[in-house]
Amino acid sequence: MISIRNESTDPHFNLALEEYALNYLDPKEDYVIIWQNEPSVIIGRNQNTAEEVNAKFIKDNNIHVVRRLSGGGAVYHDLGNLNFTFIVNSDKDVASNFKKFTEPVIKALGKLGINAVFSGRNDITIDGKKFSGNAQYYIKNRLLHHGTILFNSDLAVVQEALNVKIDKLQSKGIKSVKSRVTNIYPYLKEKISVKKFKDILLKFLMEDENYSEKEYILNDRDLSEIRKLMEERYLRWEWNYGESPAFDVEKAMRFEGGKLELSFNVKDGLLQGIKIHGDFFGKKDVKEAEDVLKGKQYREETIRAALEAIDFSEYFSAITIDNFIECMFYNN
Incomplete structure (x- = not known):
């Protein structure tokens, strides 16, 4: 087993590093990486991003959103969280054997009481x-196994970042299962830093006292x-958002100019169709605005640019862009 040194806290880089190591480093070797994300x-991989994240909280707090190659549910990372990755040959002993890869973590924690x-x-x-x-995640005869460890993360942010309350969203994506979570820090008899824990963990993951060599x-x-x-x-919107499964959304908000109701369908990251309803006033037929938005990326910058290209106030009196x-993006 060889450890890969990585000091990056950029999630785009770290997920790219995993993919690179899986596909391009010596396939005769096994690798382990311990990493952290800001x-x-x-x-x-199979989730609907819009269904998993609290978009307003994510934007207000400058939190990255990145899709990984593996399946499973959405997770929150910060510098109080450690991530570990194994890259090994995929034989019968390791195929879907999650327990095998979690045992070193359990042993490391046992050492700490x-x-x-x-x-x-x-x-x-x-x-x-x-x-x-x-x-x-599997490719050819190689397996990538990775896991999170909540060491001393901000659990309040975990709940906020992944707390989605959309009026109505129907999706074929794999939904995250909500469960009670905890940090390991409060259970430590002797309080240590995340860096010290990282060193202890790496020794157990490597199963070698001379792991640093x-x-x-x-x-x-x-x-x-x-x-x-x-x-x-990993830096592309098309991967992080556009790869989401098709979904239907209904949203509504009330503004000075009246109630705005949006019903739309998104597939491959594009608005397949949108219906705009409400008790607002406007001089022009709102169907013209619907036609302008159809086919556009379900992305704030794209929708804003499309709305700015029309005389928006002619369709919506006392409702702004x-x-x-x-309503469309941050009404959770």
Whole structure:
């Protein structure tokens, strides 16, 4: 087992690093990475991003939203959270064997006096509360297993960032399962820093006292290829939002000019159709505004630009473009 040194806290880079290591580093070797992200929501491969995140809270708090390659539910990361990744050959002993990859974490916590247990399909818990979720991704004969560890995260932000309250949203995406969560920090008999815990954890993941001698340092070529992957996938709206399964949404808000009701369908990140209703006034037929929006990306910048290109006030009296955007994107 070889550890890959990574000090980045950029989720776009870190997910690109995982993909790069999986596909391009020596396939005869097994790798482990421990990494941290600045505040981010990481979306499961088959999930609907709009259904998983509190869009207004995400925007107001500058939280990244990035889709990963593996399935499973959405998770919140910050610098109080540790992530671990195994990249190994996928044989019968490891295929879908979540327990195998969580055992080193459980052993590391046992060393610190914490009784953690593997629970359900892919979680680790303390006193019935989840602190680690795990997911896997396969390609050819290689397996990527990664998991989260809530060490000392801001749990209030976890709840806010993933707390979605849309009037009506029907989606074929895989929904996150809400569960009670906890940090491991309160259970530590001797309080240690996340950096110290990272060192302890790496020793157990590597199963080697001399783990520091088995380290791979990314070279210039590696870094160049990882950044290329970032640009091509993880920094793109089309991947993080546009890849969401088709969904139907109904939203409504009341403004000075009356009630605005929006019903729309999104597929491949594009508005397939939209109906605008309400008790607002306007001089022109609102169907013309609907036709302008049809086919556009379900993205704030794109919708705003389309609305600014028409004489918006002719369709909506005493309702502004900002009001429309708030209803469409930030009415959770």
